[in-house]
Amino acid sequence: MAAERSSTHAHRALITLRQRILNGELPGGTRLYEVALAEALGISRTPVRAALSRLAEEALLDRNAGGGFIVRSFAVADVVDTIELRGVLEGTAARLAAERGAPPELLAETGAILRGIDTLFQIETIDMEGYSHLNSRFHDLLARMSQSEVLIREIARIIALPFASPSAFLDDQSRQTDLVKTLAAAQDQHRAVIEAITHREGSRAESLAREHARAARRNVEFLLSREATPKDGAPSLAILSA
Amino acid sequence: MAAERSSTHAHRALITLRQRILNGELPGGTRLYEVALAEALGISRTPVRAALSRLAEEALLDRNAGGGFIVRSFAVADVVDTIELRGVLEGTAARLAAERGAPPELLAETGAILRGIDTLFQIETIDMEGYSHLNSRFHDLLARMSQSEVLIREIARIIALPFASPSAFLDDQSRQTDLVKTLAAAQDQHRAVIEAITHREGSRAESLAREHARAARRNVEFLLSREATPKDGAPSLAILSA
DNA sequence: TATCCTACAGTTGTATGCATGGAGACGTCA
DNA sequence: TGACGTCTCCATGCATACAACTGTAGGATA
Numbered sequence: 001m002a003a004e005r006s007s008t009h010a011h012r013a014l015i016t017l018r019q020r021i022l023n024g025e026l027p028g029g030t031r032l033y034e035v036a037l038a039e040a041l042g043i044s045r046t047p048v049r050a051a052l053s054r055l056a057e058e059a060l061l062d063r064n065a066g067g068g069f070i071v072r073s074f075a076v077a078d079v080v081d082t083i084e085l086r087g088v089l090e091g092t093a094a095r096l097a098a099e100r101g102a103p104p105e106l107l108a109e110t111g112a113i114l115r116g117i118d119t120l121f122q123i124e125t126i127d128m129e130g131y132s133h134l135n136s137r138f139h140d141l142l143a144r145m146s147q148s149e150v151l152i153r154e155i156a157r158i159i160a161l162p163f164a165s166p167s168a169f170l171d172d173q174s175r176q177t178d179l180v181k182t183l184a185a186a187q188d189q190h191r192a193v194i195e196a197i198t199h200r201e202g203s204r205a206e207s208l209a210r211e212h213a214r215a216a217r218r219n220v221e222f223l224l225s226r227e228a229t230p231k232d233g234a235p236s237l238a239i240l241s242a
Numbered sequence: 243m244a245a246e247r248s249s250t251h252a253h254r255a256l257i258t259l260r261q262r263i264l265n266g267e268l269p270g271g272t273r274l275y276e277v278a279l280a281e282a283l284g285i286s287r288t289p290v291r292a293a294l295s296r297l298a299e300e301a302l303l304d305r306n307a308g309g310g311f312i313v314r315s316f317a318v319a320d321v322v323d324t325i326e327l328r329g330v331l332e333g334t335a336a337r338l339a340a341e342r343g344a345p346p347e348l349l350a351e352t353g354a355i356l357r358g359i360d361t362l363f364q365i366e367t368i369d370m371e372g373y374s375h376l377n378s379r380f381h382d383l384l385a386r387m388s389q390s391e392v393l394i395r396e397i398a399r400i401i402a403l404p405f406a407s408p409s410a411f412l413d414d415q416s417r418q419t420d421l422v423k424t425l426a427a428a429q430d431q432h433r434a435v436i437e438a439i440t441h442r443e444g445s446r447a448e449s450l451a452r453e454h455a456r457a458a459r460r461n462v463e464f465l466l467s468r469e470a471t472p473k474d475g476a477p478s479l480a481i482l483s484a
Numbered sequence: 485t486a487t488c489c490t491a492c493a494g495t496t497g498t499a500t501g502c503a504t505g506g507a508g509a510c511g512t513c514a
Numbered sequence: 515t516g517a518c519g520t521c522t523c524c525a526t527g528c529a530t531a532c533a534a535c536t537g538t539a540g541g542a543t544a
Binding site for chain 2: 049050053054056057059077078081082084085088089092148149150151153154
């Protein structure tokens with residue numbers, strides 16, 4: 001976590017601060033002071049302000065009435081509701097895709113991704129990084145099939161929150177046995193959604209995509225039900241308020 | 243539209259620029275230059291940057307790769323999709339309200355608002371400002387009944403776009419006759435949504451709230467179907483790209 | 485004792501000058 | 515004629531000094 005080599009001070013500050021918020025180093029409710037941050041990061045207030053402004057755009061900070069920024073607090077309910085919201089939005093994307101007709105090239109690309117995931121399953125130990133990548137691409141394609149720029153944008157916005165990403169909690173599954181079962185079930189849901197879209201079954205596509213997001217929600221609830229503190233096994237949940 | 247008296251230069255710049263974007267004075271695709279704006283507004287670059295940053299947060303500007311801001315383009319499809327999205331989100335709020343049980347005090351307040359709207363209907367010429375205010379409060383309460391901070395926030399975000407507000411297009415209805423009929427129908431829908439929530443009928447509440455948003459969508463399509471250019475009768479549509 | 489007033493300290497708001505870096509214009513070379 | 519390279523200009527990135535504001539603590543007064 002030394003000095004990162006990106007283009008601008010503002011960008012480096014953005015990355016650093018985002019990281020500190022996500023890993024719980026800057027807990028929800030913390031007021032962020034420009035001067036203090038500038039000194040801590042060894043830069044001036046100007047790029048700090050730029051970074052804070054972008055974090056507010058990402059919904060990780062709230063603007064304080066009368067100036068200043070405060071780290072947003074995320075309770076368990078917020079995480080659950082955000083995942084639910086992703087399900088609703090992806091459900092809408094699936095419905096629109098079915099109603100409007102998904103572009104053949106996107107359907108083809110999706111098919112290739114699903115076959116790619118199948119291939120991963122044939123190896124004993126699953127390549128999680130590879131799965132995560134393909135899974136993200138699948139969800140990206142699903143959004144694009146809606147052919148709605150507005151929806152694509154809003155889904156991207158929600159997914160930017162780490163705990164709401166379709167690939168969240170994949171790296172912190174403790175029970176490897178369950179994991180395989182879980183992923184196989186998810187793959188079945190992927191197929192069902194695409195099938196519904198292909199057959200122009202809007203309502204069915206919407207329900208299936210919604211239900212698919214529920215898997216992530218169950219994952220959260222499982223991780224939180226364990227005795228261990230969330231931060232140990234689930235980095236994505238480090239942001240949770242105490 | 244002279245110099246407005248708010249607290250800071252940045253805030254005044256924000257209001258001025260927002261207005262110019264919404265009324266089409268700064269059409270979609272326009273690149274905004276800090277120096278030029280600073281000179282035009284008679285202030286320095288710093289508050290201009292602050293204002294631009296907040297407009298990006300409101301989704302009225304896009305950040306240009308490599309710096310700078312560009313006015314976002316809104317096509318008819320974007321307006322329609324945004325209204326559809328509001329319907330989806332308000333539908334979700336209604337469903338959650340039904341599933342989780344709406345707080346009695348919110349239901350009571352909603353009832354008062356609905357009675358208030360009824361009262362407006364008893365006068366020959368409807369007080370549009372009054373209706374608009376009550377209608378906004380109804381939609382605000384609907385969001386809050388979901389008891390989901392995440393959803394409340396996202397709905398507020400969408401409604402901030404002028405053409406997606408539940409009270410958009412009220413002031414630019416040309417045919418006063420249809421207007422009364424339209425508003426009466428909307429009021430029926432309001433009642434139906436609340437009834438479904440009260441009876442804990444989640445799916446029905448969701449469908450009704452969604453359909454309610456379709457009224458706004460039909461309004462857009464009606465306004466655009468007229469011969470007159472959009473800007474004349476419908477200020478909310480002035481933002482549309484040519 | 486309660487309230488108001490004042491002064492101060494700390495924080496953000498603003499202006500400005502300089503640094504940096506990218507895109508386009510222009511010219512040269514193959 | 516086309517492509518490549520360089521040079522210049524202009525917009526943004528950044529630092530810094532100063533201004534304005536806000537909340538608070540302390541004291542004075544009724």
